[in-house]
Amino acid sequence: MRFLHFVVDYLKAGFTGGILFWLWMLFLLFFIMLWGYGEYVQIANGMIVTNLNDQVTWGFYLANFVFMVGVAAAAVTVVFPAYVYKHKELHRIVVLGEMIAIAAVVMCLLFVIAHMGRPDRLWHILPVIGIFNFPHAMLTWDVIVLNGYLLLNIIGGYYYLYKKYTGGEINKSFYMPVVYIAIVWALSIHTVTAFLINTMPARPMWFHSMMPIKFITTAFAAGPSLIIVVFLLVRRFTPMKIADEAFHLLSQIVVWCLGIALFLTMSEIVTELYPSTEHSLGLQYLMFGHNGLNRLVPFFWTALSLMVGSFILLLIPSIRKNLKLLPFICIAAFVGIWIEKGMGLMLPGVIPTPIGEFAEYTPSQIELMVVGGIWAIGFFLLTFMLKGAVAVLQGEVRYRSGTSEPAVSKQQAEAAT
């Protein structure tokens, strides 16, 4: 019964807001509509409505999938310092990090479904009623770790919020193991996603053991960048107080992970281009094009400039600690990594084909609609979940037996704390 109250109150709090809030949600709904239309067209006609083809069989959907897995994993950059280093400021907002992880994993699952030729047969992969080719198929590992991570974050985040809501004591012998498992699990989701694509010698661009660590460093640069921006917005638009100190720690994580990521990119380029074997043709195509086929070239150099630029800026303490400038640098880093690790990783992996054929690829309108819509779904979920979570954390919404009305006003809540 209490739980029902929690759900109702949480939903109410999540969908309460001013004109700006509703404009934002309507804006997102527009793109969600496009997603619905795009998926409908794709399912009705087949993947032929995408620009994918026999040469480029993996594209925009999986590129975004790989990137979002990283963002999901990066919630650990909030959770880890909060619990392992007992960072007080981050500990207060750890739940918000978990909400970002939930939204990101939901997006990942939607990207995979968009990529599938037969989503109606999804049940074939379910254990017991279908065939789950475990442990042979790396994709089955990914199914386990992604769904497990989703579950861990839902349990961890909402158990904490529920206890806050009811005013009950948190059972540490239940909650702490969930937190610690989730920390290790976060690393596993991105490691497994790296293994998904780097265990295929048929695709030499991906076939190197640096892939998992490169994935994790880019994720731990892009993820906290997004988290910084989201937290600044939370601080700006809600009564939630987030100390500057939390941002300083997160921006330090961004700068060092970005630095390591750039170092790894440099190592990869030197290793591949010095001997310049056929195996490096994917990377060469990405960086310089191939006989006039150079659609990816500007994207690569833009991404690299954004990453290097934001790295250098963030190295300077006065800039890194300037919370007016920080979100713009974070957005630059985020976009840079999104290009580098999304299309910049996916396409040179499949171009050239195993027999060496070069074919260029640009996403179709349907692909753009579906991907844009999934991002909108992510932000829609995130906005709603964050609003609800902030209301609970602030004590604005609290359990009162016999009523499901939000219990106390903001002033009262502030007075109470």
Place this chain on the structure above:
Amino acid sequence: MPKQDSSKTKDNKLTSRRDFLRSAGNYTVASLSGAAMLLSDPKPAKANVTWEEHFQKNYRLMTDEEKQQAIERLETRYTEEYGKPVTVDGSPSMEGVLFGYALNIQKCIGCRRCVKACVAENNQSRGDEQQIEWIRVLRMEKGKFSEADRDQHGYPESFGVQVGGNAYKPAGVVLEGQHYYEPEQVPEEDAFYFPMQCMQCEKPPCVKVCPVRTTYRDPDGIVVIDYNWCIGCRMCIGACPYWARRFNWGEPNLPKEEMNPVTHYLGNRPRMKGVVEKCSFCVQRTRKGRWTACVEVCPVGARKFGNLLDPNSEIRKVLAKKKVFRLRADLNTYPKFFYYMD
């Protein structure tokens, strides 16, 4: 979209169910819900897929009875759809047989009759929108060397100490060869030809990565696909080092009059959109003791096929006496498709 002739004349309950699904699909989109994803193809069907077909098991795990039912369902549907009696064979591997293939690259003249015969035999999609071919013949350029090239700056360039000695030409569309050649006649003087198709590997990377085991190896060595179990994730396409697998991006375009009605469940039966397909060593023929279509049609006898376990077979003699190699042997896939020279 490939044009289809929709069989609207077939007016029965299942057609109206589809109409229902179609309108339901529209409402779902209108109400901005993602549930539309769960609906199957809302276009008028070419023939009615029965409910049972949606819920059947992986072919390999079916009981003999279930296999028989699945086959009968398909025979009824295909017969209706293509307007002629269609048989779907379910023959398992024969005892004591392990198939192997050998191709004489010295003899191949690049005529691509094998490609055409394969398409006709195996019911691939055809037409401009979606053309699927299981065999690809690479045209390999013979080197051209000119005196002018010799003195150009070459690799690695530096200090003016090392100049010239080049025979290097930048590659074309494809690294060493290309499969789009349109010559007046074959063979061309400045080229040789290198056909590729599924290598029926002993350690197939595609089978390992398939999350639902829809593609698997039968005892006679053929890597087969249960098209009804494939989820279309295309992991196998990513893992195949031979670019042998093809995806049905849209509904396959297979004209009724060109459809080959003698089919096998794991081979050339008509496919649906969203699934992967590839060479199956003409399982519908070879499990009945016949040659594959490509072996049969090859005008120069470059293609040899047979039982690797039979010491007197032609394939064994080729392997014993000729200079044989396997493609990309470094990947340890152990193809059962060999190349050789006299």
